[in-house]
Amino acid sequence: MLSRLNSPSAYVERLQRKYPLVGDDRIGQIYAITAKSLPAELTRLVDQHAIVLGTISKTRPDAYTVHLREGSAIVFTTGMMDFIYAVTRSITGMFVGHGNAGIEYQKAIGLGDVADLVAGIFTQWMNQRRWYHRSKQINYPRFRLSEEAQQIAETLAKNAEAFIMCHELAHAMNAHKGGDDTEENADALGLKYFMSAAVINNQHRMPVASMMLVVRIFASLERVGVHISSDYLQSAERTEKLRRGLRELPASELDIDEMMTIAVSLQELMDDVDDVIAGVARGNHQDDYQCYIGLLSRLEEVVRGRITEEEFVRGVDEIGRNIGIARMSKVANRLGTSYPSCPLTESPPSRRELMGLRLREINSRLPENLRSLFPS
Numbered sequence: 001m002l003s004r005l006n007s008p009s010a011y012v013e014r015l016q017r018k019y020p021l022v023g024d025d026r027i028g029q030i031y032a033i034t035a036k037s038l039p040a041e042l043t044r045l046v047d048q049h050a051i052v053l054g055t056i057s058k059t060r061p062d063a064y065t066v067h068l069r070e071g072s073a074i075v076f077t078t079g080m081m082d083f084i085y086a087v088t089r090s091i092t093g094m095f096v097g098h099g100n101a102g103i104e105y106q107k108a109i110g111l112g113d114v115a116d117l118v119a120g121i122f123t124q125w126m127n128q129r130r131w132y133h134r135s136k137q138i139n140y141p142r143f144r145l146s147e148e149a150q151q152i153a154e155t156l157a158k159n160a161e162a163f164i165m166c167h168e169l170a171h172a173m174n175a176h177k178g179g180d181d182t183e184e185n186a187d188a189l190g191l192k193y194f195m196s197a198a199v200i201n202n203q204h205r206m207p208v209a210s211m212m213l214v215v216r217i218f219a220s221l222e223r224v225g226v227h228i229s230s231d232y233l234q235s236a237e238r239t240e241k242l243r244r245g246l247r248e249l250p251a252s253e254l255d256i257d258e259m260m261t262i263a264v265s266l267q268e269l270m271d272d273v274d275d276v277i278a279g280v281a282r283g284n285h286q287d288d289y290q291c292y293i294g295l296l297s298r299l300e301e302v303v304r305g306r307i308t309e310e311e312f313v314r315g316v317d318e319i320g321r322n323i324g325i326a327r328m329s330k331v332a333n334r335l336g337t338s339y340p341s342c343p344l345t346e347s348p349p350s351r352r353e354l355m356g357l358r359l360r361e362i363n364s365r366l367p368e369n370l371r372s373l374f375p376s
């Protein structure tokens with residue numbers, strides 16, 4: 001019935017009559033913020049109602065694009081926003097603080113509690129999908145968060161929604177141009193739309209973290225048996241493609257590594273959550289890149305005075321024990337290359353130069369068996 005409507009406006013209006021929106025139109029607000037950094041050819045299509053975005057009050061989390069003869073309709077359910085917010089708020093319960101370099105997660109509430117919360121939210125999602133006539137709103141945990149943690153949860157949620165929106169806008173644009181509208185292409189173009197605001201604001205880490213978190217949340221859902229879409233790429237592959245897509249930014253390899261710090265700590269957190277949900281012992285899932293980013297962010301925290309050298313050394317020790325000498329050698333080598341020793345100059349050293357210096361200073365305090373792997 002609906003597919004016979006040719007106009008995206010008519011399509012969305014019809015849905016909105018059936019599921020009238022109460023409260024804020026979140027996606028409208030997010031579009032209004034994002035539009036400033038979107039390409040003119042895209043915003044023109046939205047202005048001309050060839051692409052129409054709409055939110056409907058449905059508790060089942062969903063976001064999709066429908067291609068019609070006169071354009072594309074992008075539909076978000078309020079359930080999607082509730083779900084994203086519930087997850088970000090739950091995992092933020094683990095954060096005790098965060099700097100640019102990473103998120104110190106733990107202990108605000110225990111890992112087991114967080115996993116229970118996230119598992120509970122996933123169960124609610126599954127129930128929504130199984131019995132979507134139910135009109136129960138997804139609940140989010142109402143424990144007290146510090147103002148900072150609250151802020152992180154909001155920022156993560158807002159960025160995650162913006163990424164999903166950009167992905168859907170990319171579907172609409174790909175269809176408009178008559179190109180191949182695959183999930184992969186939507187991710188690639190959506191990434192450009194999404195990151196253009198980050199580039200303008202020169203704020204990359206939270207947007208990158210939020211984008212990777214969206215992919216990671218969908219992977220966790222698949223792990224507990226919720227199938228999102230057969231077209232979606234496998235999570236690991238999708239994450240890797242998005243990371244490679246970041247290389248198209250005017251950014252160096254090291255810029256991108258530093259952009260990944262919060263993303264990697266959230267990925268590790270979600271790995272822990274998955275293990276707890278699955279009822280298995282917390283395993284070590286870090287690949288070499290994640291270990292490298294883990295040490296990079298700790299080193300940055302040392303230079304910023306947020307953690308002590310002892311904590312950095314403990315991190316090296318722990319990672320070394322997890323991955324062994326051969327892998328640690330690669331990780332240490334990469335870190336040393338990223339932050340080379342800098343020549344003495346008149347001008348005060350940059351943060352990166354300080355990181356290079358500090359890394360070499362710390363060497364003598366590292367565990368004996370690992371010392372020779374790191375630069376001195």
Ligand SMILES: [Zn+2]
Nearest residue numbers: 167171183186
């Ligand atoms: Zn898609």
